Amino acid sequence: AQKITQTQPGMFVQEKEAVTLDCTYDTSDPSYGLFWYKQPSSGEMIFLIYQGSYDQQNATEGRYSLNFQKARKSANLVISASQLGDSAMYFCAMREGEEYGNKLVFGAGTILRVKS
Amino acid sequence: AAGVIQSPRHLIKEKRETATLKCYPIPRHDTVYWYQQGPGQDPQFLISFYEKMQSDKGSIPDRFSAQQFSDYHSELNMSSLELGDSALYFCASSLGLRTLDIQYFGAGTRLSVL
Numbered sequence: 306a307q308k309i310t311q312t313q314p315g316m317f318v319q320e321k322e323a324v325t326l327d328c329t330y331d332t333s334d335p336s337y338g339l340f341w342y343k344q345p346s347s348g349e350m351i352f353l354i355y356q357g358s359y360d361q362q363n364a365t366e367g368r369y370s371l372n373f374q375k376a377r378k379s380a381n382l383v384i385s386a387s388q389l390g391d392s393a394m395y396f397c398a399m400r401e402g403e404e405y406g407n408k409l410v411f412g413a414g415t416i417l418r419v420k421s
Numbered sequence: 422a423a424g425v426i427q428s429p430r431h432l433i434k435e436k437r438e439t440a441t442l443k444c445y446p447i448p449r450h451d452t453v454y455w456y457q458q459g460p461g462q463d464p465q466f467l468i469s470f471y472e473k474m475q476s477d478k479g480s481i482p483d484r485f486s487a488q489q490f491s492d493y494h495s496e497l498n499m500s501s502l503e504l505g506d507s508a509l510y511f512c513a514s515s516l517g518l519r520t521l522d523i524q525y526f527g528a529g530t531r532l533s534v535l
Binding site (some may be wrong): 357389401403414 | 452454456462463464465466469471478479508509511513518519520521523524525526527528530531
């Protein structure tokens with residue numbers, strides 16, 4: 306089974322509006338972390354935000370927030386007040402407990418295009 | 422703030438040649454990870470090192486080897502290159518090996534095998 310599922314291959318959003326990028330995950334490990342990365346067309350991978358499985362509150366980082374619904378196993382990224390520079394590929398990733406190794410497992414990504 | 426440095430940024434090789442990719446982690450970071458991202462794909466974990474020892478191994482071909490040196494920089498050595506090795510290779514670093522230790526990525530090395 307896929308560990309990370311991003312069901313939206315591509316999304317459009319109008320500049321200044323908010324957008325939600327979906328991410329669901331699958332794990333039986335009670336200890337895990339969920340991460341979002343941004344990959345612009347230039348190729349670099351930029352860390353945005355993370356959420357730990359035991360965190361009670363949703364993570365926020367500037368215009369980014371993570372809508373964490375543990376029972377549904379979802380960790381959606383919300384970008385508020387979209388800017389043209391937000392156009393990029395967005396990856397959701399999970400890291401399970403140390404006994405599962407050190408790796409991040411990524412979803413297939415969602416391409417976001419911000420329209421002016 | 423200093424970031425993860427990867428060199429070279431671009432590399433063109435012929436089939437059956439060898440390549441060496443270098444990674445300089447963020448200062449004080451003790452853990453290095455290597456990922457491979459094929460065209461239009463998500464990054465796939467190759468291998469990681471913590472305090473100069475291999476800490477985890479993913480889908481890394483036997484033709485590839487890596488190590489972390491005393492100054493914490495890491496090198497990924499790739500031999501007998503194949504066309505399918507053409508990809509973007511990322512190095513990431515973190516301070517520690519814990520689940521929530523954030524992996525910060527470098528800009529990547531784009532390898533083209535002709």
